[in-house]
Amino acid sequence: MEGVSYQRFPKIKIREVKDECMKFELRNTDASIANALRRVMIAEVPTMAIDLVEIEVNSSVLNDEFIAHRLGLIPLTSERAMSMRFSRDCDACDGDGQCEYCSVEFRLSAKCLGDQTLDVTSKDLYSSDHSVVPVDFPDSTGYDSPEQRGIVIVKLRRGQELRLRAIARKGIGKDHAKWSPAATVTFMYEPEIHINEDMMETLSLEEKQSLVDSSPTKVFDIDPNTQKVVVVDAEAYTYDDEVLKKAEAMGKPGIIDIRAKEDSFIFTVESTGAIKASQLLLNAIDVLKQKLDAVRLSDDTVDADDQFGELGAHMRVG
Amino acid sequence: MGLPRPTDSQEEPTVDQLIDKQKLAAPIKSAVDKFQLLPEFLKVRGLVKQHLDSFNYFVNVGIKKIVAANDRIESAIDPSIYLRFLDVRIGKPSVMVDGVSEELKPHTCRLSDKTYAAPILVDIEYIQDERHGIKRKLTKADVQIGRMPVMLRSRCCVLYGKDEAELAKLGCECPLDPGGYFVVKGTEKVILIQEQLSKNRIILDTDKKGNINASVMSSTEATKSKTVIQMEKEKIYLCLNQFVKKIPIMVVMKAMGMESDQEVVQMVGRNPQYAAFLLPSIEECASQGVFTQQQALDYLETKTKKSTFGSPSEKENRALAILRDIFIANVPVKRNNFRPKCLYVAVMLRRMMEALLNKDAMDDKDYVGNKRLELSGQLISLLFEDLFKTMITDVQKLVDNILDKKRSSRFDFSQHIVRDSITNGLERTLSTGNWDVKRFRMHRKGISQVLARLSFIGSFGHTTRIQPQFEKSRKVSGPRALQPSQWGMLCPCDTPEGEACGLVKNLALMTHVTTDEEESPLITMSYCLGVEDLELLSAEELHTPNSFLVILNGLILGKHRRPQHFADAMRKLRRAGKIGEFVSIFVNEKQSAVYIASDGGRVCRPLVIADKGVSRIKEHHMKELMDGARTFDDFLREGLIEYLDVNEENNALIALYEGEATPETTHIEIEPFTILGVVAGLIPYPHHNQSPRNTYQCAMGKQAMGNIAYNQASSFSSLHLIGSVLLWRMDSLLYLLVYPQRPLLTTRTIELVGYDKLGAGQNATVAVMSYSGYDIEDAIVMNKASLDRGFGRCIVMKKYAAVNQKYENGTEDRILRPQKTEERERVLDDDGLAAPGQIIRNGDVYVNKECPIETRGPLKSAAALADTRYRPTKVTYKYPEGESCVVDRVAIYPDRNNNTCFNFVIRHTRRPEVGDKFSSRHGQKGVCGTIIQQEDFPFSERGICPDLIMNPHGFPSRMTVGKMIELLGGKAGVSCGRFHYGSAFGEPSGHADRVEAISETLVNNGFSYNGKDLIYSGITGSPLQAYIFMGPIYYQKLKHMVLDKMHARGNGPRVLITRQPTEGRAKSGGLRVGEMERDCLIAYGASMLIYERLMLSSDPFVVQVA
Missing domain, CATH: 3.90.1100.10 (Rna Polymerase Beta Subunit; Chain: C,domain 2)
Structure with a gap:
């Protein structure tokens, strides 16, 4: 079997792309790749987040650490993050987080003068770099008045003041969740649903209806014209087995057969807004590649080739 | 609730309307929903x-x-x-x-x-x-x-x-x-x-020897005494502290002027059974040669305790004085008329004899009606x-x-x-x-x-706590057992574990404790209602059948021939407000007596009155209540509701729900969940849990951190910025949660108490599954990303005090401006005190104090003292190495001796770490076993990733079904956007959501009806073999944290006397190889290890000899 490659050519079919979320299909690969992609998206795609806060004045009701924690969790636009340096291996500034290559400075200064409580939001953060700013949600559908938007940091009452300097740095979600660009990354196996039409014919309309209704999600329906049970949305199926159980209870096991396609996944990615969902995917693939490169190129790998044998050859080819 | 609006109104639907719709859609509950009475009751009375x-x-x-x-x-x-x-x-x-x-x-x-x-x-x-x-x-x-x-x-x-x-x-x-x-x-x-036994009541019980005792604890303004009448070897005696010996009861009767044996027999009852019991006592009296009052008094005179002081003239009539003033002191003797006392003794004797014939007549000391x-x-x-x-x-x-x-x-x-x-x-x-x-x-x-201020609910629990009078060490189970008469009065769940278990109790939600009430109007009222005064009756009539004794607060008023009629009349008067609402009228058929009680300390609770099973509260009453046109007191005044104490409850037939009422029913409960107290009221679905679990939760709810009060703590500098002086609590130790939440699954009690405003926990998404092996023995696995985002994060605030002492010679301590040369003086301000907002670490100085070397001796002017006459006494901060705290606030005030006091509140924000203790609301505590990266955590195809993972082995033996329902209800609540309820016994009255309804909500939102989800492994990406029960459960962080407990030492301090290592964490003591550890090592045969531990590591000492 020497030299036989198991290389596969995964395909991605994008179904839906918005700035903050996307859905795509990943085909012709296995769970390990799909999961690696998911894990990298959550934990290893770098973003910017506030990491150091210097508080000058804080007379708000929340204490300094509290505010620092809240600031850290505010997502910052980080398109530039991939090209920036981690402050720990920044040559320009010895990693003290003061230079433009690895850090961005923010300032916040708010004081409540009126009788109404003042919401200090992420909009009050002034960045030294226009490309790294707190995430804005332009299409939050008219929930609040326009100036109210932004993430609330603290509320001030008359006379209270908050003044601080914050430094955002590049980081990854593995170190702290604030650097994770992904709100949700999940995938499911694509279900394959077969309806045994012959057996289905034997059911009465009521029986069909009860079979259709037994699924908590809307997977099946009855065609109003042909009165046949049809699959309306296979992906709505949550692998809950309810339909199968129902079929069994009706004494018709095998009337519906559901299998998970082992090699095709449906991904849902939601971004925190730090980077666009599509970019998140691309960055994740980049990071994944870099990681694989690191494995492939290191001397250890070559040494270990003998041990890995076939796998080593496979990787050299790919 | 506003006025009904026209349905075709064009305006935007208001929130009120939405709620109304929900109410309309709700299933029809019991005939009249009386729940609203409860908030009203608490509004009037407070908790x-x-x-x-x-x-x-x-x-x-x-x-x-x-x-x-x-x-x-x-x-x-x-x-x-x-x-x-x-x-x-x-x-x-x-x-x-x-x-x-x-x-x-x-x-x-x-x-x-x-x-x-x-x-x-x-x-x-x-x-x-x-x-x-x-x-x-x-x-x-x-x-x-x-x-x-x-x-x-x-x-x-x-x-x-x-x-x-x-x-x-x-x-x-x-x-x-x-x-x-x-x-x-x-x-x-x-x-x-x-808690104590009632005063002035006859209590029958048996002593260690099995003798029957009838005792009365008399308590009047003038005297307090205990009178015991005891039956020993068929003879009846009086035991009183003032007599050296037990006195035959007949002697006492004769001394009080009851010279005729026949009259005594008549008083006790002419039935030969009773006379037979009395016979030995009569014989004994005769054998002592006591026949007349004078003889009896002379006999008693010889038995009185001789007091060492007191004039001889006083000694003359001591026996009579004792009988008058101390013997059953609660029965007044007017103009030396001892007849009421004789009658009282007769009643006691009669009760004893009844108890002899029938053991049921014995009083139960643990009965709540006998407690005050x-x-x-x-x-x-x-x-x-x-x-x-x-x-x-x-x-x-x-x-x-x-x-x-x-x-x-x-x-x-x-x-x-x-x-x-x-x-x-x-x-x-x-x-x-x-x-x-x-x-x-x-x-x-x-x-x-x-007052325990650890958590909001803990201080509530403290104010409703009842302490027993008995010593805790007794190994008896009787007083510790749950009494049926506690129903509705004392919480069945809330009691500590261990030595005080069952002895320390807590009040239930609606319990009221009475205060003393005037007796004289009640006495006149009773006589007006046909009570015959005993003075006018013969001895024979005391115990004639078909007529009942009327006893007010332990005092015999007289007899009544139609007790039921009398009781009904009294109750009618009470409902009409003519006599106090807390007066209880209790017809005791067994003892043929009507007990009226108006004394303080009785527990009672409000109930809805029902006439022949029909509730007096109608729909329109409740509507008026909701509209604010009627208060709880109006219900009371109009006789729709009344207070019943434990004794009177025996005359009532109380239906749980209106629907269950039969024609015999006299009262209907307001809400069944009020049998629980405040602390147990936090538990959702407690009626689905194994009982001890609820008790455990009652103990743990008091250790949960969260919010203490609205004024708990705040930033320091608002003090000088805002014109009015704002002051915040300065507790010596305060545990606060950074992001406390209100429970997704609430109960009515939670809303009534305000726990939804001052919560002590967070709604965590819990997956019930096994993960990584670090979850055995109730340990939980936590998601690191959740912790990063603030789950379980807490603030510990501790107060440190320092005093600027003044000494007797006029000198005083002084606070110096720091030199700022030393690193450890970094946090000091120019005034020599740590500055608020400074980060403070172990070993830092927070008060730069010096104290005079000479504090005694001749008076010196404090100002003239040279610098050399002071020695530095800097106060340093001690905390585990590597942790950084912040000085939160500094308060300076003069104490009562006019010394200046400094209080430093030092704050430390902590995130959960391995070993911190968490608990759900079902007595299921566990420590954090490991913290796992989010990407390794399992996830569902919706992208839900749990905050913590709990091992399913926690369920079978604990049987906390309530926790499972909480998870289901929480999940349904999250997906449909409505807080679900889980009040105790609330399903029939709509105060708890049923599992069926919850399942339906889950299905409507695309979840499985059973709350289980398909989960993918975060490590491999493949689906797990089993469906995982996953959803939100309210988790409390308990005050026990590793940081405060971890301890190890190598070489360290030793005790001065024995030169052995010190003991305890505070003194950085050694870890003891105790008796049992030693036994293990002996059994194993590790003799050198024992030698090393017990000798080399503990006791060796090198000393120079001569």
Whole structure:
């Protein structure tokens, strides 16, 4: 079997792309790749987040650490993050987080003068770099008045003041969740649903209806014209087995057969807004590649080739 | 609830309307939904109403009675010189500052170690003696005789009747704080409710030898005594402390003038059975040669305890005096008429004989109806009475001393009232908790305790706690067992584990504790209703069948032939408001007696009255209540609701729900979940849990961190920025949660108490599965990303105090401006104190203090002292290495000795770490076993990733089904956007969502009906073999954290005397290889290890000899 490659050519079919979320299909690969992609998206795609806060004045009701924690969790636009340096291996500034290559400075200064409580939001953060700013949600559908938007940091009452300097740095979600660009990354196996039409014919309309209704999600329906049970949305199926159980209870096991396609996944990615969902995917693939490169190129790998044998050859080819 | 709107209205639907729709869609509940009564009840009475009522009673009535009973101070030398108290009242809490009275606020007292007290003011009338024997009668109003600590939110408190906004203005008081405690020297003190056996009642029980005892604990204003009538070897004796020996009962009867044996037999009952029991006693009496009253008295005279002092003339009639004043002292003897006492003894004898014939007639000491609760008002009143009497004797002595001397100036009685003794006595007793009242032979410890402020709910639990009078060490199970009569009065769940289990109890939600009520109107009322006075009846008639004794507060009033009729009439009067609402009328068929009780300390609860099973509360009543046109008191006044005490409950047939009522039903419960107390009320679906789990949760709910109060803590610098002085709590230790949440699955109690506003936990998404092996033995696996985002994050605030001491030679400590040369003085400000907002680490100095070397000896001017005469006593901060804390606040105030005090509140924010303790609301505690990255955590195809993972082995043996339903309900609540309810026993009345309904909601939102989800492994990406039960559960973080407990040592300090390593973490002590560890090593055979541990690591010492 020497030299036989198991290389596969995964395909991605994008179904839906918005700035903050996307859905795509990943085909012709296995769970390990799909999961690696998911894990990298959550934990290893770098973003910017506030990491150091210097508080000058804080007379708000929340204490300094509290505010620092809240600031850290505010997502910052980080398109530039991939090209920036981690402050720990920044040559320009010895990693003290003061230079433009690895850090961005923010300032916040708010004081409540009126009788109404003042919401200090992420909009009050002034960045030294226009490309790294707190995430804005332009299409939050008219929930609040326009100036109210932004993430609330603290509320001030008359006379209270908050003044601080914050430094955002590049980081990854593995170190702290604030650097994770992904709100949700999940995938499911694509279900394959077969309806045994012959057996289905034997059911009465009521029986069909009860079979259709037994699924908590809307997977099946009855065609109003042909009165046949049809699959309306296979992906709505949550692998809950309810339909199968129902079929069994009706004494018709095998009337519906559901299998998970082992090699095709449906991904849902939601971004925190730090980077666009599509970019998140691309960055994740980049990071994944870099990681694989690191494995492939290191001397250890070559040494270990003998041990890995076939796998080593496979990787050299790919 | 607004007026009904037209349905076709064009306006946007308001929130109110949406709620209304929900209500309309809700299934039809019991005929009338009476739940609304409960918030109304709590609004009227408050949650700690028993304390407030009791204290208010003392302030309004009790104190006046005490002063009226001792209203005269007379000089023993010249009785015409006197002082008389006309009236007494308690003023507004205030303090004298430089001769000016200044209003006190409770929070000021908390912060500056003051006592929240109000002046006790009296109006006096007194004689002024001019020099030449001319006496003038003068009156003076508002003379202060002392200061009374004031219960917060009581009638004389400044917070009384204030609403939320007013409270906020009034010195930062938390509106959710229930009050019911005192502030003494800056600490909050609760007087625990004391449980004791009822006074003045006949109690039958058996002693260790199996003899039947009938005992009466008499308690009147004048005397307190215990009378026991005992049956030993078929003979009946009287045991009384004043007699050296047991006295045959017939002798006692004869001594009281009941010379005829026949009459005694008649009184006990002519039935030969009873006469037979009496026969041995009669024979014994005759054998002693006692036949007449005089003989009996002479006999008793020989048996009295000889007191060492007292004049011989007094000794003459001691026997009679004892019988009159001490023997069953609660039965008054008027004009030497002993007949009521004889009758009382006869009733006691009769009860004993009935008990002999039928063991059921024995009294149960654990029966709640035989118990009385002593509340803060009564305890303070005892104390005040003692102090007041002491003050009177003190004043008298003082005045006699002055009058004795040849005086030149005129004598003004009013100048000699001692003020400090009452103030100091009250303050000392409240702050130590030791009630040492010699006058009443009372020596009790731990009556007042520092209010537990660990969690909001914990302080509630503390104010409703009932402490027993018995010693805890007794190994009996009787008093610890759950009594059926506790139903609705005492919480069945809330009791501690361990030695006090079952003895310390807690009040239920609706319990009311009565206060004393005037007896005389009740007596006249009874006679008017046909009670025949015993004086007019013959002995024979005492126990004639078909007629009932009428007994008021243990005092026999007479007989009534139609007891049921009489009881009905009395109850009618009570419902009409003619007699007090808390008077209980109880017809005891077994004892053929009607018991009327109006004494204080009985527990009772409100119930809806039903006529032949039909509730008196109709739909329109409830509607009026909701519209605000009717209050709880109106319900009471109109006789729709009444209070029943434990005894009267025996005459009632109480239906749980209106639907279950039969024609025999007399009452209907308001809400079944009120049988639980405040603390147990937090548990969702407690009726689905195994009972001990609820008890465990009751103990743990008090350790959960969260919010304490609205005024708990805040940023330091708001103090000087805002014009009005804002003051925040400075507790010695405070645990706060950074992001507390209200539980997704609430109960009605939670809303009533305000736990939804001051929560102590967070809604965590829990997956019930096994993960990684670090979850055995109840450990939980936590998601690192959740912790990063603030789950379980807490703030620990600790107060550190320092005093700038003044010494007797005029020198004092001084605080120096730091040199700032040393690293450890980094946090100091220019004033020598740590600056707020500074990060402080282990070993940092927070007070740069120096203290004079010479503090005694000749007086020196403090200013003139040279620098060399001081030695530095810097106060350093000690904390685990590597942790960084922040100085939160610094308070400077003078203490009572005018020394300057510094309080530093130091704050530490902690995120959960391995070993921190967490618990759900179902007695399921566990430590954090490991923290796992989010990407390794399992996830569902919706992208849900749990916050923590709990091992399923926690379920089978614990049987906490409530927790599973909480998970389901929480999941449904999250997906449909409505808070779900899980009140105890709430399913029939709609206060708890049913599992069926929850499942339907889940299915409608695309979840499986059983709450299980398909989960993918975060490590491999493949789906897990089993469906995982996953959803939100409210988790509490408990105060036990590793950081405060971890400890290890190598070489370290040793004890001076033994030279062995010290003990305990605080002294960085060694870890002991104890007896059992030693045994293990011996059994294993590791002899060298034992040698090393026990000898080399502990005891060796090298010493130079000679």
